[in-house]
Amino acid sequence: MIVDHRNVIELIFKKIRFKIVVFTKRIINMVKTKSNLKIINIISALLVLSVIVTWLLHGAEIFTKTKILVDKTTELDKMLGVKNEVWVDKFILGFDYSALAIAIIILTTFTINYYSKTKRKES
Amino acid sequence: MKKLFVSFFVFAFSLTLFAQGFKVSSSGEKTFNFTDKGKRNQASFFSTTPLEDITGLTNDINGKVSLNVDNIKSLKGEISVSTASIKTGIDLRDEHLRDENWLDASKYPNIKFTIKEVNEVKQLADNRLQIKFTGDFTLKGVTKSISGDTTLTYLVESEQTKQRAPGDLLGVQAKFKVKLSDFGVKNNIVGQKVAEVVEVSVNMVGSSS
Numbered sequence: 001m002i003v004d005h006r007n008v009i010e011l012i013f014k015k016i017r018f019k020i021v022v023f024t025k026r027i028i029n030m031v032k033t034k035s036n037l038k039i040i041n042i043i044s045a046l047l048v049l050s051v052i053v054t055w056l057l058h059g060a061e062i063f064t065k066t067k068i069l070v071d072k073t074t075e076l077d078k079m080l081g082v083k084n085e086v087w088v089d090k091f092i093l094g095f096d097y098s099a100l101a102i103a104i105i106i107l108t109t110f111t112i113n114y115y116s117k118t119k120r121k122e123s
Numbered sequence: 124m125k126k127l128f129v130s131f132f133v134f135a136f137s138l139t140l141f142a143q144g145f146k147v148s149s150s151g152e153k154t155f156n157f158t159d160k161g162k163r164n165q166a167s168f169f170s171t172t173p174l175e176d177i178t179g180l181t182n183d184i185n186g187k188v189s190l191n192v193d194n195i196k197s198l199k200g201e202i203s204v205s206t207a208s209i210k211t212g213i214d215l216r217d218e219h220l221r222d223e224n225w226l227d228a229s230k231y232p233n234i235k236f237t238i239k240e241v242n243e244v245k246q247l248a249d250n251r252l253q254i255k256f257t258g259d260f261t262l263k264g265v266t267k268s269i270s271g272d273t274t275l276t277y278l279v280e281s282e283q284t285k286q287r288a289p290g291d292l293l294g295v296q297a298k299f300k301v302k303l304s305d306f307g308v309k310n311n312i313v314g315q316k317v318a319e320v321v322e323v324s325v326n327m328v329g330s331s332s
Contacts, residue, residue: 062175067212069178076287077163080294081251081276082326084163085180087210 037116044109048102055098064094144193145277146249154189155293155329157202163287164327166204166234168301170318177317179220183208184327188238188293192277195252196241202325203233224309227263235261242270250277256297262306271299273325280331290332297325 067087077084157164162182170177181204188200207228210217221228236258243255252275260269276294278284284292302320303309 063213063216065212066214067210069180069212076283077294077328079276079283080278080292080328081274081296082294082328083296084326085165085167086182087180087212 037113040109040112044105047105051098051101051105055093055095058093061092061094062096064097065092066090068092143244143246143252144191144195145252145275146246147192147277147279149277149279149291150192152189152191152197153291153293153331154187155200155291155331156187157295157327157329158185159288159328161287166202166323166325166327168209168321168323170321172318177211177216179209179211181205181208181210184325188295188329190293195244195254195275198238198241198254198256201235201237202327203235206232206234226308231263233261235259236269237261239268247274250279251275260299260301262301263308265306267305269299269301271297271323273297287328288330288332290330293329293331295325295327295329299323 066089068090069085070088071083072086073083159182164184165180165182166184167178167180170179183205184202185204186200186202188198188202190199191197206226207221209220209226211220220226223230226234238256238258240257241254242257245253247253254273254275255270256273257268257270259266274294274296278292278294280289280291299322300320301323303317304319
């Protein structure tokens with residue numbers, strides 16, 4: 001039975017690997033067939049979108065945090081009328097780093113677009 | 124002689140009537156130590172502005188409080204907090220919090236509060252009292268009188284309380300407001316505006332052992 005489970009997991013991994021390879025090859029082909037700029041723009045837009053989604057999922061905080069407060073109040077604490085919160089290491093993406101990441105993505109995309117168009121004109 | 128006895132009893136009765144305290148099996152003068160090796164005691168400040176809410180918290184609390192279990196108005200003591208141990212969740216902001224423009228932790232390593240007076244007492248339960256207190260708050264070398272509210276909970280030593288510390292336990296939940304400019308603190312950290320008045324909260328448990 002254990003061997004069967006391993007086979008199933010191996011098959012799933014093989015399928016995932018195959019799909020990744022096919023997807024990568026498609027992108028390489030699209031880049032080769034002059035639609036590279038379009039691809040870069042789409043990838044950039046997706047990256048910007050993913051940064052925004054991550055920022056929203058992290059609570060749309062203004063400043064990036066490296067620690068969060070976690071409630072560790074015990075029954076005895078409640079009996080004593082006190083609460084107990086502790087700092088726990090956790091990365092919370094804020095608007096500051098999100099905006100910086102988005103700015104870098106947009107600037108890079110713009111630069112690539114600009115140089116590609118200039119090269120085409122020259123050729 | 125009879126009149127003297129009567130007046131003495133009336134006086135003693137009025138004292139027990141007006142002296143408010145915990146109605147627990149322990150009695151008499153007790154001193155509670157708030158230095159917790161487990162670092163579960165905490166003091167925090169909360170600042171709210173349109174830009175961001177900031178919470179600063181420390182577990183480095185030291186101090187002793189003494190009281191007569193039967194008369195809470197006898198409450199006296201001093202609690203201190205290590206300035207450098209306050210954390211806000213952002214390492215860079217913590218550094219700025221410690222520097223000389225803000226709390227100046229190297230020059231003023233402790234923030235202190237000395238209880239001076241208990242003004243109002245409200246009995247919430249046999250072992251729980253709500254009081255209004257006045258005391259001296261020292262921040263960045265400046266001492267000012269501050270008033271606040273606190274809830275005190277008394278637990279007589281039991282198997283459950285021994286998990287936290289030996290002896291009777293006193294739970295303190297206190298809140299008071301601090302105007303930063305009164306203590307020479309500039310209310311901005313790395314360009315982020317901090318509220319002019321911050322709310323300070325204390326959640327701590329002291330043991331009488």
